[in-house]
Amino acid sequence: MNLKNLLQKYKNGEIGIDDTQARIRSLGYVPVCDVANIDTFRKHRTGIMEAVLAEGKTPEDILEISKAQIGATGRVLITRLNEDQSSCLENEFGSERIDWGIHHRTAAVHDGTNIVKTGGVVAIISAGTADIDVAEEARMTAAEMGCETVKIYDVGVAGLHRLLNEVKNLESDRPDAVVVAAGREGTLPTVVSSLFDVPVIGLPVSTGYGIGEKGEAALYSMLQSCSVLSVVNIDAGFVAGSFAGRIANTVAAAREQTNSVVIENQQGRS
Structure with a gap:
């Protein structure tokens, strides 16, 4: 039909x-x-x-x-x-x-x-340069969903000062959700989640070698995180970007509705 x-x-x-x-x-x-x-x-x-x-x-x-x-x-x-x-x-x-x-x-x-912009904002962070392709998949997915995207690449915990230098910029951009892509031991999402008051999505990447190769150590580390985050499958950039985009668009819609109510109330008092 x-x-x-x-x-x-x-x-x-x-x-x-x-x-x-x-x-x-x-x-x-x-x-x-x-x-x-x-x-x-x-x-x-x-x-x-x-x-x-x-x-x-x-x-x-x-x-x-x-x-x-x-x-x-x-x-x-x-x-x-x-x-x-x-x-x-x-x-x-x-x-x-x-x-x-x-x-x-x-x-x-x-x-x-x-792309029809929604007002949602998603930040994409990668631990290393080897994680960028998967991070880019997440970023472009969120962008296609109408979100503004902020990217911060190569700021892994091996040199944590790199992330700390970006914290102030990220706070000013005020993302509605953050995707953190990391391979190796996959620690970065836990750190990011401990610093920001927005949903963090851990994206394990199949970089790294040895006993926890192909992203397995990163996945287990994120699942065992002592700070609160959601975790997607290894290399699942599209899923991470979609989840972040859905969160950001929901927040943006609520923000727009709240602003409309405020404007109506102000007009009603004037």
């Missing part, structure tokens, strides 16, 4: 408003090349947009899926790209239609459609 027929049934009184809403929420997927059913309605349903995971896909599949998503929503986020896939995107869309993350591992491709 398409949206027009659904609305006609509601207009004719054949279905009620609650049933109409439930059916609208189930609409919005587009089959692509017999390899995908992209969820074009996801952002309206959940607040988090559909994204394309590049791993396991051919460059040609990524192009077709991206074109379909752009046709439906104007923008598409693509994560975990390799060099061949990134080159294919560049050749097809051109640099003016792609917003790249550092090292071209994450990309937002668009037709000129701008």
